[in-house]
Amino acid sequence: MTSGSIIEFGRQLAPAFVTTLWLSGVSLLICTGASLLIAVGLLARVRPMIGLVDVLINVPLVIKLFVCFYLLRVEPQWCAVIGLVLHQSGFAASILYGGLK
Numbered sequence: 001m002t003s004g005s006i007i008e009f010g011r012q013l014a015p016a017f018v019t020t021l022w023l024s025g026v027s028l029l030i031c032t033g034a035s036l037l038i039a040v041g042l043l044a045r046v047r048p049m050i051g052l053v054d055v056l057i058n059v060p061l062v063i064k065l066f067v068c069f070y071l072l073r074v075e076p077q078w079c080a081v082i083g084l085v086l087h088q089s090g091f092a093a094s095i096l097y098g099g100l101k
Contacts, residue, residue: 023077027084034085035092042097056090 041049064086068079 019077023080023084027081027088030081030085031088031092034089035096038089038093039096039100042093043100053090053093056086057094061087 038049038053042053061083065079065083068074068082069076072079074082
C-alpha cells in the first residue's frame with residue numbers, strides 16, 4: 001500500500017466522516033432533551049412512559065430504521081437521526097431516572 005493510495009482512501013472516506021459527525025451531533029442534542037422529558041415522566045409515574053421506555057429499549061435499532069425508511073418514507077439522514085434518537089433516548093431516560101430517583 002503506497003502513500004498515494006492511503007491519501008486516496010482518505011479523500012473517499014472524508015464525506016462519510018463528516019456525515020457521521022453531523023448525525024452524532026444532531027441526534028445527541030435531540031436525545032438529551034427527549035430522554036430528560038421521558039425521565040421526568042417516569043418520575044411522575046405516568047403509565048405510558050413505562051411502556052414507551054420498554055418499547056424503545058427492546059425494539060432493535062435496525063427495525064426502527066426499517067420502519068422509518070420504508071413505511072414512513074423519511075429522508076435517509078433524518079431517518080438515521082430519528083432512529084438513533086428513539087433508540088438512545090430509552091436507555092438515557094432509564095439512566096437519568098435511576099439518577100434522579
